[in-house]
Amino acid sequence: MRQLLLAAALAVLSMPAAAAERGLAAADLVTLARMGDAAIAPDGSQVVYTQRDTDLVADRGRTDLWLVASDGRSPPRRLTTSPDNDDSPAWAPDGQGIYFLSARSGDKQVWYLPLAGGEAWQVTRLPLEVGSFRVSPRGERLALSLEVFPDCADLDCTRKRLDEQKASPRHGRRHDQLFVRHWDEWKDGRVSQLFALALDARHAAAGAPVPLSATVDANVPSKPSGGRADFVFSPDGARLVFSARIRGRNEPWSTNFDLWSVPADGSTAPVNLSSDNLAWDAQPAFSPDGRLLAHLAMERPGFEADRFHLVVRDAATGAVRFTTRDWDRSLGAFAFAADGASVLAVTDHLGQHPLWSINLADGSRRQLTGPGHVAGFDVAGERIVLALQSLSSPPDLWIIDGRAAPRQLTRVNAGRLADVRFGEPEQFTFAGAGGATVHGYVVKPWNWTAGQHYPIAFIVHGGPQSSFANTWSWRWNPQVYAGAGYGVVFIDFHGSTGYGQAFTDAISGDWGGKPLEDLRLGLAAAVTEYPWLDRERACALGASYGGFMMNWIAGHWPDGFRCLVNHAGLFDQRAMYYATEELWFPEWDFGGPYFDNPASYEQFNPANHVLAWRTPMLVIHGALDYRVPYTQGLATFTTLQRRGIDSRLLFFPDEHHWILRPGNAQQWHDEVLRWLADHLHD
Numbered sequence: 001m002r003q004l005l006l007a008a009a010l011a012v013l014s015m016p017a018a019a020a021e022r023g024l025a026a027a028d029l030v031t032l033a034r035m036g037d038a039a040i041a042p043d044g045s046q047v048v049y050t051q052r053d054t055d056l057v058a059d060r061g062r063t064d065l066w067l068v069a070s071d072g073r074s075p076p077r078r079l080t081t082s083p084d085n086d087d088s089p090a091w092a093p094d095g096q097g098i099y100f101l102s103a104r105s106g107d108k109q110v111w112y113l114p115l116a117g118g119e120a121w122q123v124t125r126l127p128l129e130v131g132s133f134r135v136s137p138r139g140e141r142l143a144l145s146l147e148v149f150p151d152c153a154d155l156d157c158t159r160k161r162l163d164e165q166k167a168s169p170r171h172g173r174r175h176d177q178l179f180v181r182h183w184d185e186w187k188d189g190r191v192s193q194l195f196a197l198a199l200d201a202r203h204a205a206a207g208a209p210v211p212l213s214a215t216v217d218a219n220v221p222s223k224p225s226g227g228r229a230d231f232v233f234s235p236d237g238a239r240l241v242f243s244a245r246i247r248g249r250n251e252p253w254s255t256n257f258d259l260w261s262v263p264a265d266g267s268t269a270p271v272n273l274s275s276d277n278l279a280w281d282a283q284p285a286f287s288p289d290g291r292l293l294a295h296l297a298m299e300r301p302g303f304e305a306d307r308f309h310l311v312v313r314d315a316a317t318g319a320v321r322f323t324t325r326d327w328d329r330s331l332g333a334f335a336f337a338a339d340g341a342s343v344l345a346v347t348d349h350l351g352q353h354p355l356w357s358i359n360l361a362d363g364s365r366r367q368l369t370g371p372g373h374v375a376g377f378d379v380a381g382e383r384i385v386l387a388l389q390s391l392s393s394p395p396d397l398w399i400i401d402g403r404a405a406p407r408q409l410t411r412v413n414a415g416r417l418a419d420v421r422f423g424e425p426e427q428f429t430f431a432g433a434g435g436a437t438v439h440g441y442v443v444k445p446w447n448w449t450a451g452q453h454y455p456i457a458f459i460v461h462g463g464p465q466s467s468f469a470n471t472w473s474w475r476w477n478p479q480v481y482a483g484a485g486y487g488v489v490f491i492d493f494h495g496s497t498g499y500g501q502a503f504t505d506a507i508s509g510d511w512g513g514k515p516l517e518d519l520r521l522g523l524a525a526a527v528t529e530y531p532w533l534d535r536e537r538a539c540a541l542g543a544s545y546g547g548f549m550m551n552w553i554a555g556h557w558p559d560g561f562r563c564l565v566n567h568a569g570l571f572d573q574r575a576m577y578y579a580t581e582e583l584w585f586p587e588w589d590f591g592g593p594y595f596d597n598p599a600s601y602e603q604f605n606p607a608n609h610v611l612a613w614r615t616p617m618l619v620i621h622g623a624l625d626y627r628v629p630y631t632q633g634l635a636t637f638t639t640l641q642r643r644g645i646d647s648r649l650l651f652f653p654d655e656h657h658w659i660l661r662p663g664n665a666q667q668w669h670d671e672v673l674r675w676l677a678d679h680l681h682d
Helices: 026-031 157-165 477-484 500-506 514-529 545-555 574-580 584-589 598-603 606-612 629-643 664-678
Strands: 002-004 034-040 045-053 060-069 086-091 097-100 111-115 131-137 141-149 192-197 229-235 241-246 257-261 281-286 292-297 309-314 320-324 330-334 340-348 353-358 365-367 373-380 383-391 393-401 423-433 437-443 454-460 487-492 533-544 563-567 616-620 647-650
Touching: 026 365, 026 477, 026 664, 034 086, 034 229, 034 292, 034 373, 034 383, 034 500, 045 086, 045 393, 060 086, 086 131, 097 131, 111 131, 131 229, 141 157, 141 229, 192 241, 192 353, 229 281, 229 393, 229 647, 241 281, 257 281, 281 330, 309 330, 309 340, 340 423, 423 514, 423 647, 437 514, 437 616, 454 477, 454 514, 454 664, 477 487, 487 514, 487 533, 500 584, 514 545, 545 563, 545 606, 574 584, 574 598, 574 606, 574 629, 598 616, 606 629, 616 664, 629 647, 647 664
Parallel strands: 454 487, 454 533, 533 563, 563 616, 616 647
Antiparallel strands: 002 423, 034 045, 045 060, 086 097, 097 111, 131 141, 141 192, 229 241, 241 257, 281 292, 292 309, 309 320, 330 340, 340 353, 353 365, 373 383, 383 393, 423 437, 437 487
16 A cells, blocks of 8 residues: 655655755755754744754754744744753743753753843852753743752762762772763762752742652653653642652662652652552643643563553542553643643554644543644643654644644754756555564655666664654654665664554564564565665665664675664673663563573574674674773674675774764764765676
């Protein structure tokens, strides 16, 4: 089955085909403006959002605040122009100004910008950087996250100890339990804790921060990627509810996040609201009237990719009033509608990521957006502002007013993309492993012409429980390959999200089984369905699990491709288990620790099949990658070199699992495209 994407609805940035001059280049991807956090004013009249612009000379991005009217009758205007990043905007409850984070004073603190005119002023002047914050509904206080040494009595103690450590000639760190490192940083003993800070009528700090979560041995927000969605004020501002996982000895193999409630003034210790669920509880949110408390919940402890369903409780008694356990979709971000009678939520869904309205009375669901990926949204009254992106469009803001159709508010990259023609994406399905229906996408080269044949860039997503679908990516963007003249193919193999939890579960314990079969069958189906694809000139590319799959393909499909590109890929399952940080990933998918079940790991261990390797491979890794340590990439390259296989190593000493610096990102794309050109152009 073919499903032509509704490109006209989303790819509004591209010019008519007759005016297009070129495809998207890697340099475009690196330098495009990136629209970020968006928040709608309490009265729904305006939207503040962040926009990151890239300074190639300084090799960094700079983020500013922008404002646009909800009626779209005037162009967006820039609110801040600080040389330092201004981000995380939040409206004051009266709508007269905006709180935000900025390092313009030297380190990251909370600032306030009055919209009536005048300069922003600094709200917090703390000895430690502010990680995240929320404004109470009545504006009388802030909730802040700060990284502190838990045995310190005050913030000054943490500041003093950090300064002493920096000045000391002794640089060794002692650890008594895991984590010793996480994502891209070594642990130094600090914990992210929640504090409350009173505000006066002039939006200025009044007094010292009051600790709220100090008696809970946990990071709030969670590490490494938690944020303000992890904690929320009640509508009357009297208490906060936050999500946290205890840091004890089993933290690296636990997904047991609980909800905790604490008075906003810190007068009593937090109380655990969800101790009965040993799996993940996340994203607490109150209904507008405060009578309901909703959150997301998983059911299987230790499984990070379990289905998140919505749980709505009576805020006073904790009794469950509503769940989405009967809906076979995993919810992402959600929020109550203004009347509290429904909840808005996003999910992966058949290669899309739409916004839904879920009626709490009867459980009925209504899809509010069509093709594309809703990257974030906010609600005020009858208005919903959302960030929408697709395979043919970077993120832009759209607004839904009542039951009207979505209307576009911003076109942040219209000028930069005026002469760019995107490759046309098309979704297809085929019979995959076991006869199951599997979805994939093909993207035509930007200059596609009937009767011509084009080499293939076959991209395998990571995760592995994720989806490579109708969305825009700042790293693995199919349009960069389409812009270089390649036909792009990618498959949502068994293990992908958005097709039901059973489909997602299917990869656990079967990393190299059904997924590889889906990739084989999917590529064959794509070549049959789209005969302009040149099967004899194909290169496969992937990162993380996708990088594992490059190593697995090298040993089990060595004649499948002319070349491979392996970014941050797993080479040796045994070494990987003993050196990675978040142990719940391998322990769930392989049935426990390596030492308890080595056969499960060895069944899908690429290191056991290197004698079959013969496909040329580009290996890429970052030194700060602690999820897949760089020794995995080095072992891959050593094997290739020792076996005399055409190979190259691209190593980044200042990057982690992702390549983020503008200069490095440009180099990454240059090397990858050079590798493809060397092997696919006769």
